Amino acid sequence: MSGHSTYEPKTGIERWLDTRxxxxxxxxxxIVDYPTPKNLNYWWTFGGILAVCLGIQIVTGxxxxxxxxxxxxxxxxxxxxxxxxxxxxxxxxxxxANGASMFFIAVYIHMFRGLYYGSYKAPREVLWxxxxxxxxxxxxxxxxxxxxxxxxxSFHGAVVITNLFGxxxxxxxxxxTWLWGGFAVDNATLNRFFxxxxxxxxxxxxxxGLHIWALxxxxxxxxxxxxxxxxxxxxxxxxxxxxxxxxxIVLFLILFATFLFYNPNALGHADNYIPAxxxxxxxxxxxxxxxxxxxxxxRAVPDxxxxxxxxxxxxxxxxxxxWLDTSKVRxxxxxxxxxxxxxxxxxxxxxLGYCGGQLPDNHVIPGLSxxxxxxxxxxxxxxxxxxxxxxxxxxxxxxxxxxxxxxxxTAQPESIxxxxxxxxxxxxxxxxxxxxxxx
Amino acid sequence: MWxxxxxxxxxxxxxxxxxxxxxxxxxxxEDPNRRDFIHIAAGAAAVGAVGALAWPFIDQMNPSADTLxxxxxxxxxSKVALGQQVTIKWRGKPLFIRKRTExxxxxxxxxxxxxxxxxxTDEERHKPGKAEWMILIGACTHxxxxxxxxxxxxxxxxxxCHGSHYDTSGRIRRGPAPLNLAVPTYxxxxxxxxxxx
Numbered sequence: 306m307s308g309h310s311t312y313e314p315k316t317g318i319e320r321w322l323d324t325r326x327x328x329x330x331x332x333x334x335x336i337v338d339y340p341t342p343k344n345l346n347y348w349w350t351f352g353g354i355l356a357v358c359l360g361i362q363i364v365t366g367x368x369x370x371x372x373x374x375x376x377x378x379x380x381x382x383x384x385x386x387x388x389x390x391x392x393x394x395x396x397x398x399x400x401x402a403n404g405a406s407m408f409f410i411a412v413y414i415h416m417f418r419g420l421y422y423g424s425y426k427a428p429r430e431v432l433w434x435x436x437x438x439x440x441x442x443x444x445x446x447x448x449x450x451x452x453x454x455x456x457x458x459s460f461h462g463a464v465v466i467t468n469l470f471g472x473x474x475x476x477x478x479x480x481x482t483w484l485w486g487g488f489a490v491d492n493a494t495l496n497r498f499f500x501x502x503x504x505x506x507x508x509x510x511x512x513x514g515l516h517i518w519a520l521x522x523x524x525x526x527x528x529x530x531x532x533x534x535x536x537x538x539x540x541x542x543x544x545x546x547x548x549x550x551x552x553x554i555v556l557f558l559i560l561f562a563t564f565l566f567y568n569p570n571a572l573g574h575a576d577n578y579i580p581a582x583x584x585x586x587x588x589x590x591x592x593x594x595x596x597x598x599x600x601x602x603x604r605a606v607p608d609x610x611x612x613x614x615x616x617x618x619x620x621x622x623x624x625x626x627x628w629l630d631t632s633k634v635r636x637x638x639x640x641x642x643x644x645x646x647x648x649x650x651x652x653x654x655x656x657l658g659y660c661g662g663q664l665p666d667n668h669v670i671p672g673l674s675x676x677x678x679x680x681x682x683x684x685x686x687x688x689x690x691x692x693x694x695x696x697x698x699x700x701x702x703x704x705x706x707x708x709x710x711x712x713x714x715t716a717q718p719e720s721i722x723x724x725x726x727x728x729x730x731x732x733x734x735x736x737x738x739x740x741x742x743x744x
Numbered sequence: 745m746w747x748x749x750x751x752x753x754x755x756x757x758x759x760x761x762x763x764x765x766x767x768x769x770x771x772x773x774e775d776p777n778r779r780d781f782i783h784i785a786a787g788a789a790a791v792g793a794v795g796a797l798a799w800p801f802i803d804q805m806n807p808s809a810d811t812l813x814x815x816x817x818x819x820x821x822s823k824v825a826l827g828q829q830v831t832i833k834w835r836g837k838p839l840f841i842r843k844r845t846e847x848x849x850x851x852x853x854x855x856x857x858x859x860x861x862x863x864x865t866d867e868e869r870h871k872p873g874k875a876e877w878m879i880l881i882g883a884c885t886h887x888x889x890x891x892x893x894x895x896x897x898x899x900x901x902x903x904x905c906h907g908s909h910y911d912t913s914g915r916i917r918r919g920p921a922p923l924n925l926a927v928p929t930y931x932x933x934x935x936x937x938x939x940x941x
Contacts (some may be wrong), residue, residue: 461889461905464887464888464889465887465888465889465905467888468886468887468888469887471887471888482806482807483802483805483806484805485807486805486806486807486808486811487807487811487835487836488807488811488835488836488837489835489836489837489883490836491811491836493807493808493811497805583833583836583837583838583890584831584833584838584882584890585890586889586890586892586903586904586905587904588904589904590889590904590905604906604920606920607920608920608922609886609887609920609921609922612920664907665906665907666907680918
């Protein structure tokens with residue numbers, strides 16, 4: 306999509322089509338002869354993996370919609386019918402349910418990759434923001450999809466999440482009533498969630514198209530973070546990265562299949578096999594694992610509106626990240642101090658995920674009661690969540706802005722090829738090799 | 745204003761019919777002309793039409809007439825034993841009907857002067873002379889979970905989702921919930937029948 310097209314139609318029909326709809330040219334320039342940095346490592350394969358995930362979700366989802374009934378009296382039973390009576394229904398439904406988890410595993414790795422290698426920095430800000438929009442749409446889609454089986458977790462998850470909007474002053478109650486289409490989560494809510502759950506994946510597909518477009522204008526970032534300077538720095542996308550991505554996709558599908566065939570309910574919650582009962586909330590209500598870090602942030606704040614603002618703020622801060630990080634160096638490879646803070650950030654996210662799955666008053670160190678600090682024991686999940694939340698926001702709002710001004714980065718290579726070519730004899734020139742410093 | 749706009753420099757043709765020349769009157773620093781008027785009028789009509797069409801598509805998501813019609817329920821109070829609670833469904837939400845013991849009422853009244861996040865006396869939360877009947881919407885004011893009966897540090901209700909403690913008057917005492925459990929509109933039709941809504 307950028308630069309000069311190298312496509313030359315060879316047959317008559319290709320020439321005929323090329324002057325009317327140059328779609329073969331678009332494909333050729335995007336995935337065959339697209340010049341790609343030659344040093345991309347396996348962290349870069351998750352874009353392709355995510356495209357596969359989206360495809361699997363759409364295909365299995367369309368099939369499930371052929372059998373699912375979006376009505377409070379029939380939804381739960383229709384899902385059980387898919388599991389027991391529909392031919393291969395169990396397979397399609399487990400693919401869809403576990404596929405959502407796989408999608409989120411891949412997207413989180415993809416996002417951490419971008420954070421580590423500075424893929425959000427100029428000239429890729431729009432690419433990054435489009436990615437954030439995709440992530441938001443994914444969360445909305447996943448949330449509404451989880452409501453559809455109409456089990457206990459579905460129902461009360463929907464109650465809790467829609468009530469978040471009730472925290473808004475003045476308009477809060479009107480908005481929740483509008484979202485529900487009634488005075489509680491009920492049939493109207495289920496119906497509209499089904500409609501939107503069907504729509505949003507196609508909106509995601511549309512934004513993915515923009516995301517790839519915005520990728521192909523500046524071209525890929527790479528592990529060194531150094532700009533591509535000449536043709537010597539790149540290789541054609543095909544066959545080099547079609548094969549590399551293809552191999553990674555196969556490995557990823559093995560992980561997927563392991564969950565799918567050996568432990569399909571490992572990532573779900575048993576309570577969702579109990580039909581929804583609006584009169585009883587499950588004793589331990591938790592969202593799906595991929596929302597746990599945000600759930601922990603919500604619960605870390607003792608104030609309703611404050612918790613909601615911080616939870617949405619945790620996502621909003623990603624949108625402005627390109628302008629928060631003041632460092633001119635993209636890759637953390639050449640930012641030793643930054644790398645350390647980044648690693649702590651990853652740990653903070655994992656800690657938040659862990660806390661989100663625990664009861665707030667649970668002890669972090671079992672059996673040890675320390676003292677009540679303000680409103681909870683210091684040795685509790687609440688205080689651990691608060692610590693990790695503080696670091697999460699501190700990383701974006703304090704560390705990245707200040708660190709870029711104060712740290713001393715190590716020397717970056719002059720070009721992508723330099724670290725390869727300056728290597729002792731024996732390394733073939735132009736090989737896809739990692740520079741001497743592994744990230 | 746119009747007459748000035750209709751006289752482009754160096755041409756007898758009116759602006760609307762000039763072909764092959766720059767039709768933008770502002771490029772030459774001239775006043776608005778008929779073309780500007782038509783652009784603004786068409787734009788305003790389009791914005792108005794989109795706005796008028798948007799509202800039905802937004803409002804269709806609000807509660808429908810049949811949902812609004814499910815207004816009130818009647819309940820036979822003789823089903824509730826002293827010290828117990830019955831939960832029924834009203835407008836899709838749980839409704840707590842609790843018959844409080846003397847000790848529970850006394851505990852609630854004794855805390856009228858306590859440091860309450862949402863200050864209300866026990867008297868304000870039940871009908872006059874009907875202190876034993878506590879009728880509340882069973883949705884936690886935090887995020888809408890259903891609090892469990894007789895749980896928590898104050899013997900009223902406890903919300904399992906995020907740990908809000910309510911006392912025997914349904915007032916929030918501790919936890920993230922900002923408000924007391926809501927009291928619905930209700931009236932006693934007789935000593936044993938209550939009508940909610």
